Amino acid sequence: MAQTTETTGTTTTAAQVLAELAALEDPKARAINEKHGDDHGVNLGKLRAIAKRLKSQQELARELWATGDTAARLVALLMFRPKSFTAEELDTMLRQAHIPKVNDWLVNYVVKKGPHAEELRNAWFTDPDPVVAAAGWALTSERIVKAPAGLDLPGLLDIIEAQMKSAPDRLQWAMNFALAQIGIENPELRARALEIGERLEVLKDYPTPPNCTSPYAPLWINEMVSRQAK
Incomplete structure (x- = not known):
C-alpha cells in the first residue's frame, strides 16, 4: 500500500524505499558492517535521513519490516510509533531480529519507549x-x-x-x-x-x-x- 507523506502529499511505497536503499549500497560500508554481523551496505547517516524524510508512517514501516531486508528494517525502526505494538507483536519481531543492529534498534528505539518494556x-x-x-x-x-x-x-x-x-x-x-x-x-x-x-x-x-x-x-x-x- 502506498503511504502519503504529511508534508508533501506525495506517496511513497515500500518498493520505492527499497530501490532508494539499493542505490545507496556501498561495498565498503557493507564490508565494515559485516564485521559486526550486519548484512547491509547503507551508510547509517543516509539511512537515518530517509527515515527522517518519511517521518512516522506506521503502515509503510510495517511493510518495510515485512520485507526482511536489513536496511529496510532499520528505516522501519526509526519510523515506528512504539506505542502502536502489542507485547506479542514485539516478541515476534525480536525473534525475527537476529541481525545485531536490527536487534539493538528494536530494543532501544521501540521496546524501551513503549508500554510493554517491563512485561517483556x-x-x-x-x-x-x-x-x-x-x-x-x-x-x-x-x-x-x-x-x-x-x-x-x-x-x-x-x-x-x-x-x-x-x-x-x-x-x-x-x-x-x-x-x-x-x-x-x-x-x-x-x-x-x-x-x-x-x-x-x-x-x-x-x-x-x-x-x-x-x-x-x-x-x-x-x-x-x-x-x-x-
Whole structure:
C-alpha cells in the first residue's frame, strides 16, 4: 500500500524505499558492517535521513519490516510509533531480529519507549534463546540506571557470577553491561561487582580504541565513578 507523506502529499511505497536503499549500497560500508554481523551496505547517516524524510508512517514501516531486508528494517525502526505494538507483536519481531543492529534498534528505539518494556523484560530475561535473553538483560540494565526500585540487584549479581563467563557472546555482552551498571550506580555493591569482573575477566582483552573506555567491567566502573566524582 502506498503511504502519503504529511508534508508533501506525495506517496511513497515500500518498493520505492527499497530501490532508494539499493542505490545507496556501498561495498565498503557493507564490508565494515559485516564485521559486526550486519548484512547491509547503507551508510547509517543516509539511512537515518530517509527515515527522517518519511517521518512516522506506521503502515509503510510495517511493510518495510515485512520485507526482511536489513536496511529496510532499520528505516522501519526509526519510523515506528512504539506505542502502536502489542507485547506479542514485539516478541515476534525480536525473534525475527537476529541481525545485531536490527536487534539493538528494536530494543532501544521501540521496546524501551513503549508500554510493554517491563512485561517483556520479565518474559525475555530467562529465555532459552540467548539473543532474546540478551534483550531482557538490556532492558534490565535500563532499569538499573533509571528505575532500580524493586530489582533484586544482589540476585542479579549472583546470576552474572554464575553464568556470564560461559554465556554466548551477545548475552555475555549484555550481562557484562548490567554488571558494570550495578557497580557504577550502587556504591554498596561496587566492591562485589568489581571482584566479579576481575575474577571472570570477561572482555578483559577487548580491543579498545584510544580515548575510549574499555568494556571490561572493572575498568569501566572505575572510569565512570571517577567521572561522577569530578
